[in-house]
Amino acid sequence: MPHAQPRSVLTLGEDLPARYAAVRGLSQALAAPLSDADATIQSMEDASPAKWHLAHTTWFWETFLLRDHAEGYALYDENWPFVFNSYYETEGERIARFSRGMLSRPTLSDIVEWRSHVDAAMDGLLGREELAPLIELGLSHEQQHQELLLTDIKHALFQNPLGVKMWDVSAAKAHSSPNDWHSHPGGIARIGHQTDGFAFDNEGPAHRVLLEPFALSSRLVTNGEWDEFIADGGYDTATLWLSDGWGWVRKNAIRAPLYWRDDEQFTHAGWQARDPDAPVTHISYFEADAFASWAGHRLPTEFEWEAIARGQEGELPAHDPQGGNQLDDATPPLPRGGAELFGDCWQFTRSGYLPYPRFRPVEGAVGEYNGKFMSGQFVLKGASCATARGHSRASYRNFFYPHQRWQFTGVRLAKDI
Amino acid sequence: MPHAQPRSVLTLGEDLPARYAAVRGLSQALAAPLSDADATIQSMEDASPAKWHLAHTTWFWETFLLRDHAEGYALYDENWPFVFNSYYETEGERIARFSRGMLSRPTLSDIVEWRSHVDAAMDGLLGREELAPLIELGLSHEQQHQELLLTDIKHALFQNPLGVKMWDVSAAKAHSSPNDWHSHPGGIARIGHQTDGFAFDNEGPAHRVLLEPFALSSRLVTNGEWDEFIADGGYDTATLWLSDGWGWVRKNAIRAPLYWRDDEQFTHAGWQARDPDAPVTHISYFEADAFASWAGHRLPTEFEWEAIARGQEGELPAHDPQGGNQLDDATPPLPRGGAELFGDCWQFTRSGYLPYPRFRPVEGAVGEYNGKFMSGQFVLKGASCATARGHSRASYRNFFYPHQRWQFTGVRLAKDI
Amino acid sequence: MPHAQPRSVLTLGEDLPARYAAVRGLSQALAAPLSDADATIQSMEDASPAKWHLAHTTWFWETFLLRDHAEGYALYDENWPFVFNSYYETEGERIARFSRGMLSRPTLSDIVEWRSHVDAAMDGLLGREELAPLIELGLSHEQQHQELLLTDIKHALFQNPLGVKMWDVSAAKAHSSPNDWHSHPGGIARIGHQTDGFAFDNEGPAHRVLLEPFALSSRLVTNGEWDEFIADGGYDTATLWLSDGWGWVRKNAIRAPLYWRDDEQFTHAGWQARDPDAPVTHISYFEADAFASWAGHRLPTEFEWEAIARGQEGELPAHDPQGGNQLDDATPPLPRGGAELFGDCWQFTRSGYLPYPRFRPVEGAVGEYNGKFMSGQFVLKGASCATARGHSRASYRNFFYPHQRWQFTGVRLAKDI
């Protein structure tokens, strides 16, 4: 998951205090159903404890805003940076990633107190115009960790054989929509971040890409379609798979998407009946690619996806990025639609996560940096039901390794025309 | 760690209710300084969460006493046996050992409530004479888990780089006592459990063993002596080590006992100055054996140790097994003496953990069973500062793999004479 | 390493017999200095025994030409396909890759006999025009395995602490050439295979790509420059490295290119003094990328490299692909130049190995297939000193994982202008 670089001086001063309060409040609201123990456990190296997300985002404010810009500010606890720094090498030593699950102390309420302390101290900085880009970055950073908090805790609760849950709500039935194809005539498309708004460094520089004619599916692949893939021997047919994917399937005895069990799937609201019309989620790139082969189509490139998302004229399409099921309050994230580009699940592209032309990471720790993850991963476009509302933009580049599937990942097919 | 088999009908009926209350109460008192999160984390596959120990011991009472002998008793939660059974194959499927650290639910207070519920139900069974052996077994079982709870939580808290603790008390200074040798003329010694009292199945049958003349050190090896071993290149000298031990040292870059850091060691009361006169603890069999080679001596056999512990006439020796620092209330376990056979730390013997002549495991789940661990491990004798008072007897056989060292393990030397 | 698909009916009939004889002969000439035992050992899963390469290439002719097109041809040994098939899933079960080093039987001379038998049988097919594309493919396939044979046996002999060699020749001193930059104004470049000549399926379809202005270094990075990188702490500076690369460096204690030792490097002619003016080889993508960061530049994309290789007008550049040090007879491969695009070493690009627009793998086993390796790998351009002469073309796409370095891999820098 990327970290942000401000692209321009944003004139967002006026509503920053309100937005700061909203974002910080949402983080805590998401963790509200969790006990201290829930918030402490770590289910795998890829994931972090909920408590750690609440602390790490706070560390960000304390380190890059308060320590550097609030005169006389003293660290709340000088030992905490060691445990709540994530991967900023220039910010010094840090705890091994797989030891995060050993942090029973500080407690969840210690962290919540720290949050209040930092929020109070931040009050004095929210009006300083020169800090607005950095604050903007802090907000985006915290919103990213909100999504990770949700996907990580889902994975942790899933380990519990007692079938626990953190919310009671269950999903509405999805509407089945017929598949259709958005055609694109090809030609030169303008790609990457192009406005004065906020974006991560890896979304730029904006540049032109030459496209061949293609079409993108109007909706996501559904659970029901995935059932057909399974019934047709999808997981047993070597020739459908990338070589590494086939190795992964065999070694891990993969037979279905993550979180599937009989006709149920595990959600933040516990085990629920699986809706055949809802978009399939929690699949790996390997599975997405094999499914596309099986279906006789392919995955789109990140450029094709973005071109459709922008519309023929470079405008955003009819799809309303605000209209999805994205995270806007503390309710369980559940994909329900499938027709929207944003808001159900992240969509794998066949594009490697690599630098755009003339990309240069910014100097210093804040700019450390999306660039260093640019090997071995694939770009995902869109936004999921666990993505903060307001994080949807055509230029956004999410990225994961081809075997990872604990995020809300799904498939939108493409084809040559 | 062994599980128990009643050897005879014990006439302990009178004080069983009081002893039941004391043992059950001590388990909870030990866990009292722990938060739900502290009690949830699992630091390695060898260890279990504190919460799990509290639950597993309760599962034992519910399964083997209440379910089988209390008419009409209904399981508190029918899903819990799956997660709180440990290794009783005949009691059905159970959670993978390394997943115990994912049990944020049930919470610590859920478990405490379960304990109360079970204790109340047990009231009706404590007076039934025919159940006394099984109850005796349950008490010993729970006392063993008290020791494991303490060594496991110590290991878990040790992982936290913030240096946390669960108690505030620190150790009194140890008295340095000069080394002396208890000689034994050799001959036929009677080994194994020989009284009407309680014992685990692996302590019997009693039998005779032929000994050569030998001497056993009057005290344990100290931290200060271990410092000399290190200073003399003990960890760098291949010829001092067993072949597997040398491989272990090299692969894991072992340079000192577990929990050592500069001149400190980690304890339940956090990082403390290391007392050179206190017995060394938390060493592996490999280290114990290498130290003995370096010192020009050897480790005793379990038979030699037991012969000395029984005295020349088969009596218990001057060493008072009740006089050590053993666990009798909820205070931090810290070895302080060194002259006692019981109460400071478990003492490695060079005897493999193997069956005594005519040993047969008992039938059924309760008897599952010390016998199945009889490969690859070594016998330890004595008792540690974390052992329940009353668990000290000459015939007790503790056992661990030669690389393990998270228990309170130490060294008492022997030599041929 | 790719497998080939004929793109068009080639009119190569006339000289096919001569070329067949030359290619087949070269394979055996390369293996001539090897004993049966040399040809049997396998040093890692990535590599194969020399004997296996000689057999696998023969299997290809027997399976796809003789079995399918030579009437009445009977397999030389019906059990051999199981052991000498490589990864063609549609051709049935095959031996686990890491067990190839257990094939002490058949012997090297058994394989050589089989080769003669197959060559004799092939005589009857070399004149059949409709088979020319398939024969062309077989030749390219065998030439690729010639390069692998050389890099694999180098790795195997390197394991021997006695410092063995397979040839006696040592390298001529390289000529130091000053660095210069080939500029490119950007714009639309035509990429991919564009002629009637042979190409692998992954080199097409030809298509257009939009480039930004850039410059490509006129020569390869040298051993001497790499020494400076090391002296400047290159392997100790986290911020120079991709995140995965830094993990790889730390885990494997990487301090220098593969095959370096003091001021020597291991070659097919044994340990030799390292020439500071010769191109650095046997480095991973991670190292190439870190070096480029340290040098203040970057790696080129595969498209930039190809655009320069084709020249401004789509022509081949002054660099003569035939003029390098490439493999043309059985002499030890040693990079010596550095100014040529082809013939010293493969050059890492920052382009992921991914399908070109409208790429579709061909049906059937022969087309199994470059496509299935399209995840997690990077494209390399050029050709090395171990590449068969005649395999140099601007569209060629070699590919390896970012940690692999037993091929003759090197670095040519690029920069934005």
Next chain:
Amino acid sequence: MPHAQPRSVLTLGEDLPARYAAVRGLSQALAAPLSDADATIQSMEDASPAKWHLAHTTWFWETFLLRDHAEGYALYDENWPFVFNSYYETEGERIARFSRGMLSRPTLSDIVEWRSHVDAAMDGLLGREELAPLIELGLSHEQQHQELLLTDIKHALFQNPLGVKMWDVSAAKAHSSPNDWHSHPGGIARIGHQTDGFAFDNEGPAHRVLLEPFALSSRLVTNGEWDEFIADGGYDTATLWLSDGWGWVRKNAIRAPLYWRDDEQFTHAGWQARDPDAPVTHISYFEADAFASWAGHRLPTEFEWEAIARGQEGELPAHDPQGGNQLDDATPPLPRGGAELFGDCWQFTRSGYLPYPRFRPVEGAVGEYNGKFMSGQFVLKGASCATARGHSRASYRNFFYPHQRWQFTGVRLAKDI
């Protein structure tokens, strides 16, 4: 496998030259059917290449006899000790064990030449009385490696899916003999090496052991009986197994002894029909112990086995240790009997491989030493069809880890009476 220490000055001077020639000759005769490549491959870390055994035994003569005692002797190749030393730490650095399979050079004939050179030089030493014990040790050492050469090459050839063999002979049909029990009344038995003859250091000192009454089966468990164990679900019944054994069975999907396939087993003569009346071989301690539990009996201790082998009066029993099928010339080792204590297969005891009372390893490299393997292994008694004739004695202690099974290991049951 142990290394030897001479116990006394042997008066074997007269026939030493003849015995030296016979032993050295047998080593080469055993390797005669092997190609250089056969002799080079290494199938697992536990095993060594045949070539390595031929070289390592020669290294022993050159190092401990010629270098130390033949004036003016110069090492044949001063780099070879590094690669042909096995585990003698005091003799300096040595090649990693798992890299032995990379030694395609020196070739098999290089080694054979070295052997001749050393044999010629040894001529001058064979008559020196003071060297007799060391020469005796060298002979025993070489004989042990003859057995390992045979079991290691069997394992290596087994990896080849083409079903190769090194000899053509197949086994005679075994005679089915009824099971009977040798009873022993218990009491004090004298254990360990007690004569002037040669023995390894771990066979002493001789000492007394107290035994309970027991009985030992008159014959080995057969393939047919093992078939019944399998048919009765032996490999699926957790309660029959040691805990570590059950983990090993599950992790490795063990379903039968090593080398079994349908109703065949792999031998030095390739795949052969399995004789139900022949002793079962190639089973692990875990399997032996589970089988004994299933049969309602147990494994003997090493002391029980030895007491029976010595007979009631301390004499050797009717079983003729020279009468078995042991290795005496270069024929394929195949167990055929089952009634003999020596000569069919090694018999697992339930005794840990631990030091006898007053055991002290001898000083120096030659005495490096059986003692350092005294953790985690079990003692095996008897001798197998691959053991050199003359290596059979009641005090011999072979030892392996409980999961290992590439030796000719079998089961002789015991019971309490």
